[in-house]
Amino acid sequence: MTIRKVKYYLYLKDVITLSVTAFGGPQAFLAMVLDIMVKKRHYITEEELWELHALCQILPGPTSTQTISAIGYRVGGPNLAYLSLLVWILPATIIMTAAAILVDFLQTQTEGSLDFAKFIQPMAIGFIIYAAQKTIGKMVKTTEAMVLMLLSAFVAFFYNSPYIFPFMLVAGGITTSLKFNKQPKIEEKSGIRIQWANFLLWGGVLILAATLGHFTKILPIRLFENFYRNGSLIFGGGQVLVPYLYTEFVEFKAYLTSEEFLTGYAISQGVPGPTFSISSYIGALSMRSAGLGVGGAIIGGLVSAAGIFLPGTFLIFFVIRFWDELKKYRPVRAALEGINAVSCGMLIAAAYLLFEPMPANFFNIAAIAITYFMLQFTKIPSPFIIIGGIVIGLGYQLFINNLIG
Structure with missing residues (x-):
């Protein structure tokens, strides 16, 4: 396997960029890796990227992390691979x-109340179903x-x-x-x-x-x-x-x-x-x-x-x-x-x-269904869906606290 030598700081800068901007799951991650590491930097070829990603998918462990580490190994050897793991x-x-x-x-x-998370808890089930x-x-x-x-x-x-x-x-x-x-x-x-x-x-x-x-x-x-x-x-x-x-x-x-x-x-x-x-x-x-x-x-x-x-x-x-x-x-x-x-x-x-531990009421079922349909049929990014749920939950908790007070 050929190891290509590149400047460590340049590769690590690209990895840190990915680590703070790669929202949207594995599909978005792969698209960004293709754009930055293949088309822009030419660290590896597109064919090599798909080969490495396929290998990582069939091994136990986090696929995106293994892909980043494998690319780091290809372009700079073990030291760069471990550094890229840490930065990622x-x-x-x-x-x-x-x-x-x-x-x-x-x-x-x-x-002990988790009322501020009242909305995002059933939303999490929607994410899992999706x-x-x-x-x-x-x-x-x-x-x-x-x-x-x-x-x-x-x-x-x-x-x-x-x-x-x-x-x-x-x-x-x-x-x-x-x-x-x-x-x-x-x-x-x-x-x-x-x-x-x-x-x-x-x-x-x-x-x-x-x-x-x-x-x-x-x-x-x-x-x-x-x-x-x-x-x-x-x-x-x-x-x-x-x-x-x-x-x-x-x-x-x-x-x-x-x-x-x-x-x-x-x-x-x-x-x-x-x-x-x-x-x-x-x-x-x-x-x-x-x-x-x-x-x-x-x-x-x-x-x-x-x-x-x-x-x-x-x-x-x-x-x-x-x-x-x-x-x-x-x-x-x-x-x-x-x-x-x-x-x-x-x-x-x-x-x-x-x-199972969640009350099977209309609110929870509706929150699960709405989250699933938003993921399935809209292009709203996952972070915005979660942030929306957190904001609504915090607003709900403030309202309840004011009402009690």
């Missing part, structure tokens, strides 16, 4: 950590995939444990890999030269974090391990992250309430940069039990960001060196269908699990 995630991490601190402060001032529709449309193409999706949705709903998700993904991949004969043949070369350093780094960090978390019980270390494990299992982008995080941090560990989770997810839809930044929000709120105040929230936001983003980066650096040969094996390509179908099923379960 930092603005969203700061914003979402600050959002968690603000949400906690506002709840303290209103005796994301599920788009994801299923792209990933579920066959009857077998549809059956796997429905089965995984059933299992994820009735056996809601973070430890069952990895087994579901493996089972889905094995199921579809058995029908590899339907995949077109590509000439295979015997022997793939694999460099194991980054894979061993990925596995070593996971084992070390799990061991330290188990024996020390230190909350930041446990948070890092929790997010690192989740970041190693997520296929399908930021929307698929939702069932994992909701199950582990709301249902299983009760670090957050369902209302707090929905508030954070809604806010994350209006923030530029990687959608995995919701992890910083969850990590910051999870640190409340440590009693460290704002400092603890900042620590929680940073370690959670490190945990969620690092495994995907290690894995892309591992696979990118031999992917051209690996993808020629039909069972490998066939397994992706099952993995993606299971991810879609978990996303369906997440939408229902998030709605």
Whole structure:
């Protein structure tokens, strides 16, 4: 693989531009990368961009972050790749950590009330339903995939444990890999030269974090391990992250309430940069039990960001060196269908699990439906929809407070 040398500051300046202006999800992100990094700067060719993005899509972890890191690796080697990772995630991490601190402060001032988020909580369900529709449309193409999706949705709903998700993904991949004969043949070369350093780094960090978390019980270390494990299992982008995080941090560990989770997810839809930044929000709120105040929230936001983003980066650096040969094996390509179908099923379960604690009244159902139809049939950017919901919610809370007062 050819590594092209460019001036670090120039590439990093373009990455920071993306990190503060890339609103609108993966489609908008790709369009901006194509415009800035391919057409304007010529860091890589358009064909190379699509190849790298396709590779990142089939690996666990945040696709946009892996794409940025992979381009950085191509144009400047490992050092530039890690610097671009840091620059890309930092603005969203700061914003979402600050959002968690603000949400906690506002709840303290209103005796635990989240009335200011009254509108954006059901709106978050609308975003998830819209994301599920788009994801299923792209990933579920066959009857077998549809059956796997429905089965995984059933299992994820009735056996809601973070430890069952990895087994579901493996089972889905094995199921579809058995029908590899339907995949077109590509000439295979015997022997793939694999460099194991980054894979061993990925596995070593996971084992070390799990061991330290188990024996020390230190909350930041446990948070890092929790997010690192989740970041190693997520296929399908930021929307698929939702069932994992909701199950582990709301249902299983009760670090957050369902209302707090929905508030954070809604806010994350209006923030530029990687959608995995919701992890910083969850990590910051999870640190409340440590009693460290704002400092603890900042620590929680940073370690959670490190945990969620690092495994995907290690894995892309591992696979990118031999992917051209690996993808020629039909069972490998066939397994992706099952993995993606299971991810879609978990996303369906997440939408229902998030709605379940919410009162099934006219207001909530109308807010979900209106949000979905705005996303589906208008060109209003997501940040404006979220900002509108926050403004209306704050106005509602002020009105209620004045009425009571």
